[in-house]
Amino acid sequence: MSDMPSCQFESRPRRIVIGSSGVQTDFCSTCSVRPNSICSVIEPGDISRLSEVAVEAIVPPGRGFIEEGAPATDFFNVTSGTVKLFKALPDGRRQITGFAAPGHFLGLAVSDSYAFGAEAVDTVRVCRFSREKMTELLDDFPKLERRLLEEASNELVAAQNQMLLLGRKTARERVASFLLDQMQTGLLPGQDGNGGRLHLPMTRGDIADYLGLTIETVSRTLSWMRAQGMIEVGKGYAITIVSIAKLEVLAAGNG
Amino acid sequence: MSDMPSCQFESRPRRIVIGSSGVQTDFCSTCSVRPNSICSVIEPGDISRLSEVAVEAIVPPGRGFIEEGAPATDFFNVTSGTVKLFKALPDGRRQITGFAAPGHFLGLAVSDSYAFGAEAVDTVRVCRFSREKMTELLDDFPKLERRLLEEASNELVAAQNQMLLLGRKTARERVASFLLDQMQTGLLPGQDGNGGRLHLPMTRGDIADYLGLTIETVSRTLSWMRAQGMIEVGKGYAITIVSIAKLEVLAAGNG
DNA sequence: CGCACCATTGAGAATTATCAATCCTTGTGG
């Protein structure tokens, strides 16, 4: 496929917010994704502990920041943008195992090396924690551990759903399932009820690698869905869901 | 496929070992899989706590004991035999998401209903914990929570590997990967080095549902591997690995 | 002994992949 991107950050700015008194402020306390992330279990009085160990980083589109097989030195929390997680075979075949949206925690692994790679789909901001700092936090905040277990359990459920999709669903069923899933995260503002405009930040190639298909099959399937009046394919990364009901019939298992 | 088995236990014997003094003994302390299970983090002095909340059950081959979508009332620990975990589509298509060997913990899910079904492959023994009793244990033994997180992380890694297999590997690669995986758990005693006799407790149908293939393709692929001198297919559930090297070349990605 | 279930093998069909050409969009530089 494409050339393997390097595993370096574009920049690694320690984003320190200076308050009126000139003292470092807890940027975690103003973090917009904290309510949806594991950080929400840290009490307001302890948030400074978070800010001390977290480092903000900005990852430009297409840049990888976790390399499969590399030493697992850091954990990440996505604060904005979309990240693709993937595994690859020696000959280049790639399977995207998931897309991480803001609030998602990355790096769950007992091994000392990453079991997957991670790459920014669009411009991504992440909070980075070193492995040892994270361990300290876990020791000091038992709630954090329970929250991580929740997070892991949720990912496990998602992984099981994806295995069902990859192992047993047809191309049409896969794409339908994908579009419905994306309505959880990709819905444009003001959209809700029986339809909705979606912003899909990933390319057809990414979708294909996520669904275990080829680019061409994804494209053809979307065209077929458009012909069926299920969706409208806008330019860029926009897709409009015209009939959720029809997609749900497909996704449930009528290829 | 086959008719859906009921979600009942064959029997639910509270296995209470009566010591010489006539007092109930901790059967957990003699449990052969404890070193490999989450129970290993409970200190010897606290093992009685385990025995109090655990109930042993025997599940006959083919019997289901977790029904997908049913209220998640219990957790399980496999103590002997092999369990298949699966998800199904309305029309009967089934994806086996994993095989659980002795020591495996079942039921990780935040939801109040099971996200997957479980069924005994051969005769299975499990330890059952009620959800509330398990919660109490988690509160009293922080180490247990950390161990569960480890368990979940390991399953996540396995799930990611399986997604790569299902989404991007050819039939031959899938079967090769499967056979190599099974050498971790299914090796018959006395086997080790460059080959080994495997006991696969599951049917071809189970293997097919695990690998996202059909029974026929699994069978044909095994026949092809035999013709290539990679394996020997014995009668019953025996398979002999003749050349690990050839299988590894296949599994790594040469279809 | 016969039935039921599982496994193997064959022939043909179907879904999806591969190869290839064209179009569209976007960004860049003259």
Place this chain on the structure above:
DNA sequence: CCACAAGGATTGATAATTCTCAATGGTGCG
């Protein structure tokens, strides 16, 4: 501002892997 280059997307024609349908053979249990 326009032309061009580059990457992504779409569509078409063909190929290949895998599935489906079907028949046969083996194994174990009642």
